[in-house]
Amino acid sequence: MEHYISLIKKTLCFFLFFYAGFIQAEEILPEWQKSLQSLSSEERLYLEAFFRTMFTNSEGGFVLAGSKPVCMEGILSPDTFSTGQIGTKIHRRSVDLCEGYRTWRKYFASIPSKKLIICCKNHPDKQYSDWIHLLWINPQKLIEVVQENLPLFQYVLGPQVTPTSFLLFLTDPSQDIPHDYTLTGIFLGFGSQNALYYQRLELIQKQIFSRENPPFNPINERLNIPSVGYLGCDNAESFNTEPSFSYSTLRDEYQSLEEMGASSIETSPSSLFKIPLFAVYKKDKETLAILSRYQTDQKMVENLLLKPNFLEESLKCIFE
Numbered sequence: 422m423e424h425y426i427s428l429i430k431k432t433l434c435f436f437l438f439f440y441a442g443f444i445q446a447e448e449i450l451p452e453w454q455k456s457l458q459s460l461s462s463e464e465r466l467y468l469e470a471f472f473r474t475m476f477t478n479s480e481g482g483f484v485l486a487g488s489k490p491v492c493m494e495g496i497l498s499p500d501t502f503s504t505g506q507i508g509t510k511i512h513r514r515s516v517d518l519c520e521g522y523r524t525w526r527k528y529f530a531s532i533p534s535k536k537l538i539i540c541c542k543n544h545p546d547k548q549y550s551d552w553i554h555l556l557w558i559n560p561q562k563l564i565e566v567v568q569e570n571l572p573l574f575q576y577v578l579g580p581q582v583t584p585t586s587f588l589l590f591l592t593d594p595s596q597d598i599p600h601d602y603t604l605t606g607i608f609l610g611f612g613s614q615n616a617l618y619y620q621r622l623e624l625i626q627k628q629i630f631s632r633e634n635p636p637f638n639p640i641n642e643r644l645n646i647p648s649v650g651y652l653g654c655d656n657a658e659s660f661n662t663e664p665s666f667s668y669s670t671l672r673d674e675y676q677s678l679e680e681m682g683a684s685s686i687e688t689s690p691s692s693l694f695k696i697p698l699f700a701v702y703k704k705d706k707e708t709l710a711i712l713s714r715y716q717t718d719q720k721m722v723e724n725l726l727l728k729p730n731f732l733e734e735s736l737k738c739i740f741e
Contacts, residue, residue, distance in 0.1 A: 485738055541555045542595075
């Protein structure tokens with residue numbers, strides 16, 4: 422009898438030990454893995470398509486890797502969407518981004534990550550009214566580049582702005598994206614010198630294609646600048662800018678900028694996966710460091726895309 426009682430006690434102890442171990446394993450499972458297991462098969466497809474789109478057709482992988490502060494993409498605004506766009510590449514891309522972000526927000530947005538914040542504006546952009554901006558942000562990298570260029574950010578946005586307050590501003594769904602070309606170029610990871618040069622090109626083109634005042638002759642002809650193609654700026658109010666320091670005419674400045682600029686991908690070895698595309702005007706220390714970091718992270722993103730468990734590995738990179 423005592424033998425049977427002892428056997429029962431041992432059996433109960435074994436089951437209690439096994440059950441306690443099972444409960445403990447459940448408790449230590451990372452939150453992101455629990456969320457991943459909660460996805461329906463359809464939601465899993467949405468999220469994987471979202472990540473693949475942001476890695477292969479955008480620059481989200483470089484944000485996650487830490488070399489790029491911010492990546493922005495556009496989702497077609499329902500307010501301006503037309504039925505003629507259904508089935509187009511832009512429409513399919515917007516669906517992937519929209520459904521993927523909805524899944525992300527439902528299951529993962531509340532889980533803290535030091536590497537990635539994914540957010541979306543809740544309204545069309547004031548300047549680009551056809552689009553709603555989706556952002557991938559590396560908070561540490563963004564704070565770093567804003568701190569390095571803080572006087573420029575304070576000059577444009579006000580002396581009270583700090584790296585942290587700018588991060589909060591950018592992640593606020595109700596706030597528009599800053600429309601200053603220089604600041605945008607900096608927080609997108611193109612370098613301050615390249616952003617400053619590109620701003621001048623953008624401002625000259627803005628004048629060429631802004632709304633015309635009498636006598637209604639083409640502005641580019643009066644400035645003696647070759648036509649650069651329609652940029653869709655003629656709905657903006659009339660805009661004028663003066664030649665920069667050391668230039669006597671806008672034509673001279675425009676031609677100089679066109680000759681100076683080079684594509685960032687020209688500096689990168691041929692690869693299946695391109696580094697972020699931007700105009701390089703000065704190969705200064707900052708630009709060379711940026712290009713080097715992009716080329717280093719290029720291989721990491723390629724390897725991640727080839728993983729058979731791509732979605733799980735991507736989430737692991739984000740949260741661990």
